[in-house]
Ligand SMILES: Nc1ncnc2c1ncn2[C@@H]1O[C@H](COP(=O)(O)OP(=O)(O)OP(=O)(O)O)[C@@H](O)[C@H]1O
């Protein structure tokens with residue numbers, strides 16, 4: 090519209106409305122609520138210049154006009170001057186906490202994961218950044234406007250004169266301690282000057298600086314092999330294109346993917362841009378992090394042990410462009426890099442990239458959207474990609490890059506599947522079958538190291554009464570207790586409820602309480618007894634509670650102070666130890682028998698990943714997998730290191746049942762203290778969805794409502810329903826029609842999980 094046209098249109102309005110329309114600016118504000126639409130407020134004059142999108146405000150909400158903190162997401166001209174709007178009460182920030190790209194990204198997350206924009210903002214902006222922790226008010230002084238006049242009038246004592254002289258050298262207020270230092274005086278002369286009106290006191294917000302990690306010793310780049318070089322060339326051409334693309338780097342364990350990430354990042358850093366590297370969990374990937382820190386000057390590692398002020402400081406360093414590479418877990422996808430060049434997601438298949446509280450986003454999808462917005466590539470890497478990513482690559486929606494061979498022409502280790510059904514040792518209650526027992530002995534004799542993988546922690550996963558046949562369960566959860574012998578307690582792995590190991594069955598009072606199954610603690614005891622000369626180290630979430638304990642444990646293993654490392658999936662991730670000549674999977678069945686659509690996929694991933702920890706040097710290595718399901722496809726394909734075979738087989742199965750990735754699933758979970766109420770609410774919502782779906786989307790299927798697999802958790806009763814539909818867009822349309830009209834009882838909570846990966 091030309092200016093002239095605009096003027097004419099204005100002229101058509103009645104005079105009083107004209108004036109109002111010229112002035113009236115409104116702010117759109119979202120709150121930490123599951124609502125999709127922003128509220129509109131008027132902006133009082135005093136905030137007109139100040140308020141920008143991305144700042145927090147205080148505003149009245151609801152009928153009671155409670156003052157609530159929200160996020161201003163847009164400032165715009167009012168469409169009509171007539172509406173009566175409530176005013177903003179207060180603006181809380183002097184600078185926006187988020188730029189436009191981040192506002193758009195968080196808005197998208199709300200839409201994609203069916204939650205409120207304000208909920209997303211509240212979770213994405215670190216608490217320390219919101220509270221500006223690390224900044225504090227500092228008492229400072231400056232010369233008053235009347236200083237010259239007042240000083241003329243009478244001569245100042247020497248000390249006071251010095252203070253004035255110091256202040257004259259500064260154009261800005263000087264902090265009290267600094268002023269005393271420079272004027273070599275105590276607070277007396279300053280106070281005297283204040284009383285005379287020569288000096289004014291102010292409180293200034295000043296920053297506490299964080300500490301950079303001390304610089305790691307920089308090491309040289311490795312010479313890439315031809316497979317790595319070809320892959321790098323393809324990535325670089327994507328980087329140089331200035332366009333977005335998603336690349337899936339499928340490289341077997343030990344193919345040197347990390348080196349390829351590093352070299353790709355080196356290129357984008359040379360353009361003055363920044364990279365974000367997402368890893369499954371910071372504390373579990375010390376080796377990967379060290380490798381980045383040895384190769385780049387300014388690496389920010391975002392981890393969960395940081396204090397609020399450290400996090401705030403890091404956030405600012407990143408926002409100012411001081412950081413070349415940001416390494417962090419899932420939430421680092423929101424790092425405020427001013428000039429993003431690339432996002433890398435290492436071990437793309439790890440479930441930790443999905444957040445399991447609102448907003449239940451998947452970092453891969455958020456990264457994809459962010460990279461699209463910023464027109465930069467996204468690089469996903471894994472030896473065992475998710476079927477979601479694999480399907481996209483085979484359909485050429487994403488680019489597939491393959492590194493089928495290990496570096497230095499090392500072969501992948503042979504995997505032997507051991508059927509334990511007739512094993513004499515297992516029959517006698519041992520967890521180490523004959524073949525594994527012999528192999529451990531041999532590996533130790535040859536001075537090799539051993540990794541043993543078992544996915545159950547504790548001593549015995551089931552406490553069971555032989556007399557009445559019931560498991561001893563947590564009173565708050567639908568889960569049998571696990572015996573932890575070291576604590577002499579039976580523990581719930583969901584809520585940490587614990588009781589002294591029961592001597593009598595709580596149900597029938599019989600003394601026939603038995604402990605069944607093997608957890609990592611029992612395995613540790615068994616291994617130590619079977620190989621008394623070997624030093625054994627256990628790694629699971631019980632033994633690794635202290636920050637830094639992983640790193641310490643892995644250092645011991647690296648230096649050969651430990652011969653046998655055993656543990657849960659913690660030991661399956663990214664470890665690179667050349668001296669490991671044997672990997673044993675104690676019980677592949679425990680993963681396979683989970684009531685989860687992805688049990689087979691997870692089993693394949695875990696076996697392939699843990700198998701990948703051996704044969705990483707010329708010493709070679711072997712893998713033994715103990716199972717009673719030797720014919721299960723996940724185990725068969727993993728033993729041949731055949732990801733493509735597995736993916737083909739599993740995708741075929743999923744296609745037949747219309748399961749993801751061939752459809753989308755959204756799970757809605759209800760919980761509350763009253764079982765009938767939760768059940769009824771869940772059924773009502775399911776029925777409403779069915780009714781709407783009949784007209785709107787006949788292809789959408791509503792499953793349930795039904796009790797959730799874990800019906801009681803932490804004292805709550807839980808029911809769920811699932812919406813299966815061809816696309817996210819269609820689930821959204823359906824859900825939006827229903828959600829607005831829902832009136833849930835106060836005592837029932839509801840959570841929406843789009844693309845759930847946890848079906849408990
Ligand atoms: N071009 C190279 N020349 C020599 N050594 C290399 C080269 N590239 C990588 N390596 C080494 O090979 C080992 C395996 O590499 P890396 O850990 O990057 O593999 P990966 O593909 O990430 O493995 P995983 O998926 O198992 O984590 C490392 O010790 C690394 O230093």
Ligand SMILES: [Zn+2]
Nearest residue numbers: 563566581584
């Ligand atoms: Zn419990």
